[in-house]
Amino acid sequence: MVDEATKKTLAQIPLLKTKAGPRDGEQWVQRLKEEYLSLIQYVKNNKDSDNDWFRLESNKEGTRWFGKCWYIHELLKYEFDVEFDIPVTYPTTAVEIALPELDGKTAKMYRGGKICLTDHFKPLWARNVPKFGIAHAMALGLGPWLAVEIPDLIARGVITHKSSENAVKS
Amino acid sequence: METVEELKKRIANLEKQLAESLQTKNVSSRGKISAMSAEVVDSNPYSRLMALKRMGIVDNYERIREFSVAVVGVGGVGSVTAEMLTRCGIGKLILFDYDKVELANMNRLFYQPHQAGMSKVEAAERTLREINPDVEFEVYNYNITTVDNFQHFMDRIRNGGIGGAKPVDLVLSCVDNFEARMAINTCAPPLVVATNTDEKTLKREGVCAASLPTTMGVVAGFLVQNVLKYLLGFGDVSYYLGYNALQDFFPTMALKPNPQCDDRFCRTRQEEYQAREATRPKEEKSEVKKEEEIVHDENPWEIELVSETTAEELQAAEGDKPVLTKGVTVAYTKPASSPDGDNSATIQDNDLSIEELMKQMQSL
Numbered sequence: 001m002v003d004e005a006t007k008k009t010l011a012q013i014p015l016l017k018t019k020a021g022p023r024d025g026e027q028w029v030q031r032l033k034e035e036y037l038s039l040i041q042y043v044k045n046n047k048d049s050d051n052d053w054f055r056l057e058s059n060k061e062g063t064r065w066f067g068k069c070w071y072i073h074e075l076l077k078y079e080f081d082v083e084f085d086i087p088v089t090y091p092t093t094a095v096e097i098a099l100p101e102l103d104g105k106t107a108k109m110y111r112g113g114k115i116c117l118t119d120h121f122k123p124l125w126a127r128n129v130p131k132f133g134i135a136h137a138m139a140l141g142l143g144p145w146l147a148v149e150i151p152d153l154i155a156r157g158v159i160t161h162k163s164s165e166n167a168v169k170s
Numbered sequence: 171m172e173t174v175e176e177l178k179k180r181i182a183n184l185e186k187q188l189a190e191s192l193q194t195k196n197v198s199s200r201g202k203i204s205a206m207s208a209e210v211v212d213s214n215p216y217s218r219l220m221a222l223k224r225m226g227i228v229d230n231y232e233r234i235r236e237f238s239v240a241v242v243g244v245g246g247v248g249s250v251t252a253e254m255l256t257r258c259g260i261g262k263l264i265l266f267d268y269d270k271v272e273l274a275n276m277n278r279l280f281y282q283p284h285q286a287g288m289s290k291v292e293a294a295e296r297t298l299r300e301i302n303p304d305v306e307f308e309v310y311n312y313n314i315t316t317v318d319n320f321q322h323f324m325d326r327i328r329n330g331g332i333g334g335a336k337p338v339d340l341v342l343s344c345v346d347n348f349e350a351r352m353a354i355n356t357c358a359p360p361l362v363v364a365t366n367t368d369e370k371t372l373k374r375e376g377v378c379a380a381s382l383p384t385t386m387g388v389v390a391g392f393l394v395q396n397v398l399k400y401l402l403g404f405g406d407v408s409y410y411l412g413y414n415a416l417q418d419f420f421p422t423m424a425l426k427p428n429p430q431c432d433d434r435f436c437r438t439r440q441e442e443y444q445a446r447e448a449t450r451p452k453e454e455k456s457e458v459k460k461e462e463e464i465v466h467d468e469n470p471w472e473i474e475l476v477s478e479t480t481a482e483e484l485q486a487a488e489g490d491k492p493v494l495t496k497g498v499t500v501a502y503t504k505p506a507s508s509p510d511g512d513n514s515a516t517i518q519d520n521d522l523s524i525e526e527l528m529k530q531m532q533s534l
Contacts, residue, residue: 011515014515014516014517014518015515015516015517017516022317023317029524033522033527036517036528036530037517037518037519037527038517038530039531040527040530040534043531044534057528057531057532058528059440060524061317063317071375085315087315087316087349087353088315088317088320089352089353089356092352092356092432093349093352108378109378110347110378111269122348122502123502125500126504127502127505168529170526
């Protein structure tokens, strides 16, 4: 259900311990710290293995997250805005990661550009509450999604590389 | 980007819609009716409903006006649910949904192509007011799972009753996603009705959602039937009623609070209930007959079937599973929580503040 490479990446992301959502006051602040620590470590791991692929930041309450992710296809970099809210049910339910600019371009998406994950993701997440955090959702959710969908979107001509777009115009 | 041609088409479309809406305003349906009448005349919209009293099914049908119901999600199931309750003359409906009507919704009931682009709650309110102006409506076009909206959502549940300052009588969860469902009810684990087809073999190539108007109509019908029975006090209300369309199989069972519920307030209430129950006199249990073990006459090689996992291992992996009726299973299991032995992979706390961590993240 999860390939070996993803498993290895996943094993290197620090697990979280505080089970708290955005309505849990001080407990949430603790959880948010853990989220950041885990994410920072994951980004560092990615850089070390030459596979840096996203940046995220949040509002000061940590309830709304935004940033960029990118995917390299045939030596060209395709970059997209990422965003999601922390639902009141977090961490019992995972975050719903969205790439708004791809909304309507692929069937593997719900309204608002929320990516459609496989049947495996939710049970896997549920079995790992509260140990999994945002970093795990990125590694298990968005990472594999980009790897499957972006090459397909490029092949279908739905998305084009920004520089080649400019080249056509000029 | 839309072309001029497309924009022109859109304007023409909008003009047509405007003309239509002006026309319908002129032939306004009917005025409000202050009291439900049982008079059997063609012009009485409630005559067939009030006849349920004469037939001895419902004692006091007019009471339906005293109830307020929240419908969360007005998609395939929720919109039909809302329409049924509107036609029944429910006192008040509070609708929640953040979605817009799309042409992709036309495989289901209720919404019409000319409503594409409107918010679902707004489109629903217009149609429903037209059908029954006696019903009071409150509609909210937002996602209930975000922190701010959830606060407001909870406030409307607490104070959305008839006349205000009292809770709604029922909340109907008609949402299409796990997150919103958990926001409404954390207690019940997701259940699935076995279809005799392995769900894992379902092809999901290039699709995320599939639906039929029939399934949704069936589900909404059963939902509202039970709402009416519950509110008006007739018949038996089903705790759980599942539906497998492939075999026309309808499992039913009683539902109990989940002892593993994530909500600690819920678990506290459950403990209080258990304590109350414990003080009540016990009923004697009847003995359960043990099934006889099958022993084959001949087994010269002494072949035995041994499970790869022991009962204990299985229990640890799957946790406590609720007792369910035949044909219903949990969508997934959760391992029994074990005392944390190995903490090596767990985060190591440091003294940095959130602000410092945010800065560190940005500087990566």
